[in-house]
Each structure stands twice: as C-alpha cells, then as structure tokens.
Amino acid sequence: MTSDVPVTPIRRLKAALPYVVVLAVGAFLYHAADTFQFEQVSGRIGPGAWPKLILVLLLVTALWGAVSSAVHAGKAATTEPGGSDEALLHPPEIYPHLVWIAVGVTLGYLLLLPIVGFFLGTIAFVAVLMYLGHFRRPLPIAVLSVATSLAFMFVFMRVVYVSLPVGTAPFNRVSFALMAAIGVH
Amino acid sequence: MLLDLAHGFVQVFQPFDLLMLVVGLLVGMAVSIMPGLGLVMGVVLALPFTYQMPIEPSIILLTAIYFAGTYAGCFTAILYRIPGEPMDVPMLWDGYTMGRRGSPAKALGWALVAALIGGLVSSAVMVVLADPMSEIALKFDSPDYFAAVFFGLTTVVALAGKSMVNSLISLCIGLLVATVGIDSIYGTQRFTFGVPILRDGVQLVEVLVGMYGLGEVLTRIGQGLRVSHAETGGKKVTTHIPSLRELLAIKTTLFRSTVLGTLLGIVPGAGATITAFISYGVEKQYGRRRHLLGTGLPEGIVAPQIGATASVAGHMIPLLTLGLPGSGATAVILAAFLLHGVQPGPMLFEEPSSLLMVNTILASMFASVVGMCLLGFLWIRVIVKVLTIPQGVLSAIVVMFCLVGAYANRNNMSDVWMIVIFGVLGYLFEKFKFPVSPMVLGAILGPVGESSFMRSMIASGNDWTVFFKGPICGTLMAGSLLALSYPLIRQFLSARRRLQPVASSGGSP
Numbered sequence: 001m002t003s004d005v006p007v008t009p010i011r012r013l014k015a016a017l018p019y020v021v022v023l024a025v026g027a028f029l030y031h032a033a034d035t036f037q038f039e040q041v042s043g044r045i046g047p048g049a050w051p052k053l054i055l056v057l058l059l060v061t062a063l064w065g066a067v068s069s070a071v072h073a074g075k076a077a078t079t080e081p082g083g084s085d086e087a088l089l090h091p092p093e094i095y096p097h098l099v100w101i102a103v104g105v106t107l108g109y110l111l112l113l114p115i116v117g118f119f120l121g122t123i124a125f126v127a128v129l130m131y132l133g134h135f136r137r138p139l140p141i142a143v144l145s146v147a148t149s150l151a152f153m154f155v156f157m158r159v160v161y162v163s164l165p166v167g168t169a170p171f172n173r174v175s176f177a178l179m180a181a182i183g184v185h
Numbered sequence: 186m187l188l189d190l191a192h193g194f195v196q197v198f199q200p201f202d203l204l205m206l207v208v209g210l211l212v213g214m215a216v217s218i219m220p221g222l223g224l225v226m227g228v229v230l231a232l233p234f235t236y237q238m239p240i241e242p243s244i245i246l247l248t249a250i251y252f253a254g255t256y257a258g259c260f261t262a263i264l265y266r267i268p269g270e271p272m273d274v275p276m277l278w279d280g281y282t283m284g285r286r287g288s289p290a291k292a293l294g295w296a297l298v299a300a301l302i303g304g305l306v307s308s309a310v311m312v313v314l315a316d317p318m319s320e321i322a323l324k325f326d327s328p329d330y331f332a333a334v335f336f337g338l339t340t341v342v343a344l345a346g347k348s349m350v351n352s353l354i355s356l357c358i359g360l361l362v363a364t365v366g367i368d369s370i371y372g373t374q375r376f377t378f379g380v381p382i383l384r385d386g387v388q389l390v391e392v393l394v395g396m397y398g399l400g401e402v403l404t405r406i407g408q409g410l411r412v413s414h415a416e417t418g419g420k421k422v423t424t425h426i427p428s429l430r431e432l433l434a435i436k437t438t439l440f441r442s443t444v445l446g447t448l449l450g451i452v453p454g455a456g457a458t459i460t461a462f463i464s465y466g467v468e469k470q471y472g473r474r475r476h477l478l479g480t481g482l483p484e485g486i487v488a489p490q491i492g493a494t495a496s497v498a499g500h501m502i503p504l505l506t507l508g509l510p511g512s513g514a515t516a517v518i519l520a521a522f523l524l525h526g527v528q529p530g531p532m533l534f535e536e537p538s539s540l541l542m543v544n545t546i547l548a549s550m551f552a553s554v555v556g557m558c559l560l561g562f563l564w565i566r567v568i569v570k571v572l573t574i575p576q577g578v579l580s581a582i583v584v585m586f587c588l589v590g591a592y593a594n595r596n597n598m599s600d601v602w603m604i605v606i607f608g609v610l611g612y613l614f615e616k617f618k619f620p621v622s623p624m625v626l627g628a629i630l631g632p633v634g635e636s637s638f639m640r641s642m643i644a645s646g647n648d649w650t651v652f653f654k655g656p657i658c659g660t661l662m663a664g665s666l667l668a669l670s671y672p673l674i675r676q677f678l679s680a681r682r683r684l685q686p687v688a689s690s691g692g693s694p
Contacts, residue, residue, distance in 0.1 A: 050635045093404075096407050
C-alpha cells in the first residue's frame, strides 16, 4: 500500500541531497585521479585507471539516484506485511541532536586524551556517554565509569600489553600510580 | 580427510583453544540477544583481543561468535518478542506465537534442534567440499580471480539492501577507500591529499570497527537506546527437546531447509538473515502445512533457524578456499587472518603447516555448533539476563571497545581518529538507508580485485574481453550479470503478482 504526500521543491532537493553530495565528492575525486603522478609505460593503463572506473560507476549511479529520488520524492514508503517487525528492528530516529553531541564528545575525548591520560579522560567520557544513552542515575554512573576505565586499563595494559596514553603532568601522576598498582611498568 | 579432521579436533580441545571456543560462544550468544549489537559487532569487538593470540584460537574465537550469534537471538524472539537481529524476525511469527500459546519451552527446543541439525550437516557438507573447492581455486588465474571477486561483489550488491542504487554507491565507496594510499604497481600516492596517515592506506580494522561498531552505536543513540524491559520478566525459561517422532513428522522441512541454508551460504551476500527469510519463504510456498504458517508451527521455527545456522559453514568455505568473504562476519575473520600475516586461499590446503590450522578451524565449526546448543540448553536462564543491562551503559562500553580496540592495533591515535570518521560515515549510511556490508566488502576485496584486474589487463594488452573468455571467469561473469539482474527480475515478478489480483477482481462482476 502506498500513499502520496504533496511534493515541494525543497522535499525533492532533500530527497536528492545525499546523492548530490556523492556526485560532488565523486567528481572531485575523479579530478584527483586524473592528476596522479606516475611514469607512463606505453601500452599500459596507469594507477588512475581502476579508481576512475569505480568513479564513473559511482557518478552514474549517484546521478540515477539523485534523479529518481527527486522524481519519487512524494511517494511514501510502501507498507509491507511485517511492518511492525521492521519497526522493532529499525525504530525511527528521534534524537538526532544526541548523535552529534556524542560525536562532539568523542572528538573532545580524543583531543584531551594525550593531555589528561586514559584513566581520567575515560571516566569523564564514559559518564557523558551513559548520560546521553538515557542512563541518568548519578551514583551508578560514577561507579560504572570509574570501573569501566579501570577495567579497560587493566585488560589492555596488563593483559594485551597496549601502551595507553598516560597524559602530561600533573595528570600523568594518576596514570603512573594506577599503573604501578595494577603491575604495569 | 577424516584423520586430518581428527587432528583438528585434538587441537580444538587444547586448553587455550577450548577456552576461546567457550568465550566465543558466550560472547556470540550475548551480543545476538542484545538488540543493537548483533553477531557482526560481536566479531568486530573481539578482533582486537586476537592481535596477541596465535592464529588458531583467534579464528576459533571469531567463528564461535559467528555460529552462536545465529542461534541465541531466538531466545528473546520466542520469549519476549525482542528480535536481537534481523535474522530473528521470522522467529516472531511462529516461535513467539507458539510461546504465547503456552509452549515457549517447546519452541526453544525446536530452535535448538534446528540449529544443531543445520550447523552440523552444513559443516559436514562444507568439510567434504573444501578439498575439491581448493583444487578448483588452484587453477584460478588473474581473470578468474577478478571474476570471482566481481561475482562476490555483485551478489552482495544484489542482496544487500532494498535499493540497488544505494548498494552500488556503498560498494563504490568501499572500493575507493581501498585505493587510498600508495599504489602497489606504480608506487603512486592516490587520494592521500598530503595527509601522512593516508599514505599507508586505510586499515581494515578502522573500516570494520568504525562502520559496524561506532556507527551502529551512534544510530542507536539517535533511536533512543530503548528496550522494552517490561516484557522481559516472569517467563519460565526452559527448553523442551522435541521427540524423534515429532522430528520425523517434519523431516521434509528439515531436509529442505538444510539444503537451502547450506547452498545459500556459499553465495556471497546471502548472509544468515537472507537465508533465514528465504528458508521461511520456501516453507510458506511449498510446506505441507503452509497455510497454517504463522500460527505457531514447528516448521516456522525450524526453517529459518536451520537456514541461519547452516549459512555460517557455507560462508566459511569460500573464505578458506578462495579468500573471499561473503558476509560482514567473514570479512572480519578475513581481517583477523590478514592481521596475522596469513592470506586465506587454496595454498592453505597445500602446505602441511597450514593444513593443521585449516582442520582445526573446520573441527571448531562442529564443536561450536554442539557447544552453543549445550550452552543454550543449560544456561539459557543466565544468558537472557544480558537484556537487563541498561542500553546506555552497554553503548558506552561498546564505544570504548571500538576506540581502544582500534588504538591497540598499532598503538596509534591516528587509527582512533579514522574510527570516528568511519563511525560517522556508518551512522550516515544507516540514516540515509545505504547498506553497510557492500562498502565493507568493497574495502576488503578492493585490493584483490584491483591487482587481478591490473595483472589481467597488462597480460592481455588491455583486452577487457579476457574476463569473459575462460571457462571459469566466463561462468562467474555470467553469474554476476544474473545477480545484477536479479533485483530487476524480482521487481518485475512482484509487480506482476500485484497486478494479478487486480486483473482477476476486475474481470469478475
């Protein structure tokens, strides 16, 4: 069963936008592939041949996608039997802003990691992630974030022998103290 | 062959290998029960722990997660109507219905027997086929290899998602990701844009962990990370194995689904989910009691469960004999092989040192099937408790595994930054309905595809018809064209089916 909704140019553009982005990136990469520096051997295809082949396929497909999604923008998705099962598996996105906050927090964590060290940075990061994931009980968050940070430090530094960032002074003192406590030298 | 397999079994029961098998089964069961995790993410998250291990226990761990991941999702689907994975959806129709009618233990018993039969029979078939397949693979030259990769990728595109355009775009992006870095033939820098970390190319771990791990968590955060805990209490969690008489009553279903699951497993792209749905669909089309399917019949539980579990062995054999992964999980297992410096392919079956490894992996498939059924039977009560872990806590831990796991590969922060980039890309793929698996398989098979393409073109003097001339490559290319036209045929047939009732109702007064 399908149902149609009024189609505005904005709706068409929105539907075609992902494909337009792919088209733009594809065109840029094709230009880049055209300018690869290499020593030409007569009768042989160059290092740009394979990427260009893929890019042509990408550009043609994205163009097709852009046109067809703009044309069919008004058509609602077909309702198929088992739709409720589909909803169980793929619920709609209701908090898109939380995703970008989570990405921002992750980037901040990666920037701060070399300064504050793994242990302290991870406590804060895990606590914020739990909060973003709708787990909002302060005491369990505090306990679990410290426990998670310690557990990761122990497993990866003591068992898997990974050298996790210790941070710079004065934060590295905490890292060194903990490393000594768990027997990592 | 049996003696070699026996040696493999001896190896599997070495303490560390056995420990990894049990850990793999428990992890596989836990991740497949939790909505939003899934078996591929389980395999991805376990990958960093294999860096320091010998190759055999690494592959045993990942294979055990893969097998167990196709089975345990039925627990929560049958008991609580919570499908841990898309492949568990058919289990809602008959499994949950049977449970609601007062026989959840029986429904779980049917699923257990189905997983056991499907897993063991398909593993046995694949062990028998492994040698002949490796013999054929030894005859492959460059155009044949390119055709095999092309066939694999086209079937993945044809089967991956609802939109073939999106699948193709996803595949192209994956193939392009594989071209980043220094080209192996000319030594030219491609798409590096002066960024030093891109010179080494994009690491497989970054693509896999970013797209399947972080990307999935970001998607779940956007969806609110909710699981209906209200429905998960107060159910009696036991398993009641069906009698031999009951089994014989559905022997045709058992046979049909096992054959179907095993055969579909070999087809790249036809993962456990597609196999489960097709097995259920075939039962609905040809089953003796097809008109009653959906009302809580054992056939409706057995068919998808056999299909899902049988497909695993089917996927493992092309991976071992040709080095071609056909699913997300086998792509990760291939990455584990490559991280250990081993290239799967026919040569594994030729050298005595690697032959023991292959037989250990094959033996571990049988041990995984039996082990997961035993664990499922004995510990089901404990295993379903993972549903009570708050999703916010679980997601935070998964993100940590993704980031630290990527860092652990080379002790390099650049890898972690790349994970975040691929995580965001994975989220955008989900958001705009681009399937992830073609991209990942494109990134993994891209280098093999490119090198065989370039070698063939150089050897043939740029004659592109070389890919259609040989018997092996010609057949595979024909198969690829068939695979690419499959969505069109499917669309045509469903349009015709939709028109038929209209035409017949229009004709009647």
